[in-house]
Structure formats: C-alpha cells, structure tokens
Amino acid sequence: MKINYKFVLLIILVSAGIASAQPFEVTTVLSVPHLTPGDRNIGLEFTIQNNQDTSIGNVKAYLFLRYPFSASLSPNNKLGEISYPGYLISSAGSGDEYTPYFDLPPKMSRKTFFKIDVDRGAKYGNYDLPYTIFYDNKEYNGKITLTVKGNTLIEIKNVSVESNNSQVEPGEVFKIRVSLENVGDNEIKWLKLSLNPKDKALIPLSSDSEIIFKDIPHDSIRESEIWFSLEKDAAVKNYPIDLELTYLDERGIEYNETKLVGIVASGRANMDIAKKTTEPALIMENSPFTLTIKIENTGTGDAKGVTARLDSSLAGDNLAYLGEIKKDDYSNALFTLDSDGSGKKSGILHIIYEDDFGKHDIQKEIIIVVTPAKSQNLLPLLIGIIAIAIIVFYLKRRKH
Numbered sequence: 454m455k456i457n458y459k460f461v462l463l464i465i466l467v468s469a470g471i472a473s474a475q476p477f478e479v480t481t482v483l484s485v486p487h488l489t490p491g492d493r494n495i496g497l498e499f500t501i502q503n504n505q506d507t508s509i510g511n512v513k514a515y516l517f518l519r520y521p522f523s524a525s526l527s528p529n530n531k532l533g534e535i536s537y538p539g540y541l542i543s544s545a546g547s548g549d550e551y552t553p554y555f556d557l558p559p560k561m562s563r564k565t566f567f568k569i570d571v572d573r574g575a576k577y578g579n580y581d582l583p584y585t586i587f588y589d590n591k592e593y594n595g596k597i598t599l600t601v602k603g604n605t606l607i608e609i610k611n612v613s614v615e616s617n618n619s620q621v622e623p624g625e626v627f628k629i630r631v632s633l634e635n636v637g638d639n640e641i642k643w644l645k646l647s648l649n650p651k652d653k654a655l656i657p658l659s660s661d662s663e664i665i666f667k668d669i670p671h672d673s674i675r676e677s678e679i680w681f682s683l684e685k686d687a688a689v690k691n692y693p694i695d696l697e698l699t700y701l702d703e704r705g706i707e708y709n710e711t712k713l714v715g716i717v718a719s720g721r722a723n724m725d726i727a728k729k730t731t732e733p734a735l736i737m738e739n740s741p742f743t744l745t746i747k748i749e750n751t752g753t754g755d756a757k758g759v760t761a762r763l764d765s766s767l768a769g770d771n772l773a774y775l776g777e778i779k780k781d782d783y784s785n786a787l788f789t790l791d792s793d794g795s796g797k798k799s800g801i802l803h804i805i806y807e808d809d810f811g812k813h814d815i816q817k818e819i820i821i822v823v824t825p826a827k828s829q830n831l832l833p834l835l836i837g838i839i840a841i842a843i844i845v846f847y848l849k850r851r852k853h
Contacts (some may be wrong), residue, residue, distance in 0.1 A: 461642065476509075476591050478502040478584055479572070487602045487704045492571040494525045501586060510556045510672045512588045514637065516567055519582060521575035521601065525568035558589075567817065575672075577603030577638035587720075604639020605702040610634050610674065612696070612714045620719035620809065623753045624685035626658070629716070641669035644700035648679050648714075653715075654687035660843040689720035689754045689809070693769045699813065719809035720754010726817050727783055736823050738795040743771070744821065747773065748804060749783040756806040761786035763819065765800025778806070795825040 464622050484496030499516065503509055518524055549663035557563055579600050586593040609631065616627035648662040658680040666675050683692075699706050736742045743764070747805040750756050759775040769790035773780060778784050792798075798821040805814045 456640055460552045467633045467666050474504060475593075476503070476588075477595075478504055479584070479586075479595055479597070483599075485753050488520070488599060489574040489602055490573050490575040492573055494663050495569050495571065495845075497567040497569055498564060498826075499567060499584075501557065502702065503559060506559050508558050511554050511586045512557050512563070512586060513554050513564060514693075515585045515587070516597075517583045518569065519580070521571070521580070522582065522599070524627055525570050543736060550603035554787070566776075571601060575601045576577075577601060586686070592840045595820050602702075602704050605700075605704075605708060606635075606637035607640070607641070607644070607698055607700060607708075607710070608634050608636045609712060614716050615678075618810070621683060621716055621720050622809075623683050623687040623689070626680065626682045627716075628678045628680045629694070629714075632674060632676050633698075634674045635671055637702075638671060639702040639704060640671065641666075642701045642703060643667045644669060644675075644698065646677055647695075647697040647699075648681075648698060649695040650681070651693045654683050654684045655692050655694070656684070658682060680776070681823065683718055684751040687712070687718060689718050692716050692718060697849065706807055720758035720811075721752050721810050722750050722754055722780070722806060722808040723752030724756060724759070724806060724813075725749055725751060731820065731821070736792050736821065738792050738823050738826050741789065741791050744788040744790055744819075746786045746788075746819070747783055748778065748786055748801065750770045750778045752780060752808070754808050755779045758809055759784065760802065760804040762803040762805070763788055763800050764803065765798060765819070765821075767798060767800065768793065792823040797822055 479502070480500045482498040482500075484498070485492065488495065497516075499510070499514060501514060527801055555563055563814075579598050581596045581598050582597045586595075611630075612623060612630040613630045614837045615626055615630060616625055618625070621627045631646060633644075633646070644666045646664045646666070648657070650657070650662075662679050662681075664677040664679065666677075669675060693713055695712045696712045698712075699707065700712040707792065725748070727749040730745045732743040732745070746761065748759070748761060757776075759778050761773045761775060764770040765771070767790040771788055771789065771790070773786035773788060775784040775786060786802075800819045800821070802817045802819050803814055804817065805812075807813070
C-alpha cells in the first residue's frame, strides 16, 4: 500500500495548527486616553472572544492587580453583593478583580468591566497584569500591558545674553541663548520656542524669533540662540521679552507656557570737548583769566560723577565738579587761572566719570596762547601815528 506522505504531512500541520490555536482572544480598552499617577475609578473594558467552534461554559475571568494598580471597589467575597458587573476578592490587602460565571457561544465574545486605581507614586513605564480565564475545568493564562504616563515638564535651565561687549548697549547686535531640559517622564514629540519682545526697539534679525525641536527624550537638553538688535536711539532700560513654549508630549497633550525674561540695555558715555573759550579772549602774560571748556556727552548712556582736572603749568583753580551729564547733553567746566609767561601753553584735561561699563579717565590736550605784555603799547603808538597822519593831511589841504 502506497502512503501519500504529502497528505500525512498536511494532516500533521493542520492538527498542529488546531492544537496551537488560541482558544480565546482578549482585548482591553481603557476609559481614558492614558493612565497617570493618582488616577481613580478608571474603567477597563475586558473583552473575551471565543475562537473555538464549540460553546464554552462556566467561564470566569480573573485579573490579578499588582502595584501600582489596585481595585476601585471595596473588597468582598460575596457574589451579587454589589451591582457592579466586576467583582473583587482580596487577600492580605491585595485585591484581584474577577467576573461571575458566564457562557460563551462559539465565535462569540463577552465584555466585562473593571474599575482600577493608579497609585500616586507610580513611575513612568509599562506594567504587565496577568489574567486567568477558567472554563470547563481548564484555564487559559495571559497578560495585558498597561502604560503609566508620567509628568510632562519642561524646565528653562538658563537664559543668557551674549554680545561683543559684556553688556548690551543701543545700536548693538546680540544673541539670546536659551537652554531647556525635559525634566518630566514623558517624551516630547515637538516643541516650539518663541521670543517675543514687548518693545519695538528690540528687533529680531530673522523673519521670526522661533525655533522648533522634535523628539526630546527624558533628561535631554536642547540649546537655542536667537539674534536681536537694539535700535541706536533706544533708551537705556530693561526690555521685557515673553518666552513662549508650545509643546506636545507622547500622549498627544499640548501644553502652552509663557515666562517673562528680558535684557538690560547698558549706556556707554562718550565724553568730548565741544568748545573752548577764555575770558578775556586775548590773554596777556602775568594776568588772570577764566578758561571755559564745554564737555559734551555724545554716547549712548549717562555719565555720572563727572569731574574735570587740568594738568598744566598755569597756576589757579584747576578742578571742576560737573556731576551728571546725560546722554546728548553738555556741561561747562570753568577754571580760574593765572598766566605766568607768554607763549603757547599746553596742558592735559582729565575727564573722569562713571557709566554702566565702569569708571573712566579720558585725556584731552589743551593749548592756550599767552600774549607778551609789551604788545599792550602797540595800540597807543598806532593811534598816535594815525593822528599825526591826519594832522599832516589836514595842514596840506589848508595850504593849498
């Protein structure tokens, strides 16, 4: 007798497939999109599908709850004592949910519902809960996996301003650097960072002041920098900026946060000599005179505690206290001096002041011309010569 080996092999494969086929298919659906620590009375839909061609009787499903999950219902051992379709038995403080007995026709399914709580101290992650389905003096074991999502939290680690100088002053280009970290448990799918100045004098150099990041895992740090300019005529003050964060976590929840940051615009004074005059205008040797120097601030900030000191060979009051000279303003330094000898006198004017960048001492050269005393007799002599010439001219006209 010839044996059809192909047919035998097919029978073996089919038998193995039938033997290995799962009698049940279990699916679960939560009443909330995600689980978080501290959740209460969360509905868990537990659906049992009979994959067999025969009816199954005396079916009972146990769901074994383990930390961080617990049953929302009070422990009891008596069926029918509570109206909720899921039941609970407890032992030594740990409870397990189970259903009453039911029958499952072939290819049909049955739903039952459990209520569970999540411990407040639950950590982010996946948790397996075993279950057992008892039927016809048999049992079928499996597990479901529940995911606990943690906190979603972005922390601004640092906001710093970087410019060519240590501080920002009007007319400068600078960048604001922002460092942020995902300190929560959940992954951030995308994040948009925006810096929105509240003053028009602060201008972003790009078309917008936004940066977008994607896929930021837990404990990850992201760095960003956005360039700005401060108008040349801007005031020296604090400039507030809204730092806006919009981000989406792995649960699909969108968050919006706004934090107030800002920059401090610092003023740099620029002191210079605008004008120099003397009284009298013609300085004679060995005579007192007053020197007036107009000192102007053409910088971006105010000058405080301004003093002017003249170092020269001329004796007299060589120190002037001017106080504060605001931006685009001036003050006159007055020196009462004595001319010792004739000639060109040179000196160094020290202008000492303080601004937002510290203390300064700038030096400017001053030149004063002193006229010799003998030059005073030239005028009477000249007048005499002119008078004589007029008399001679008059006499000649009378003679003719």
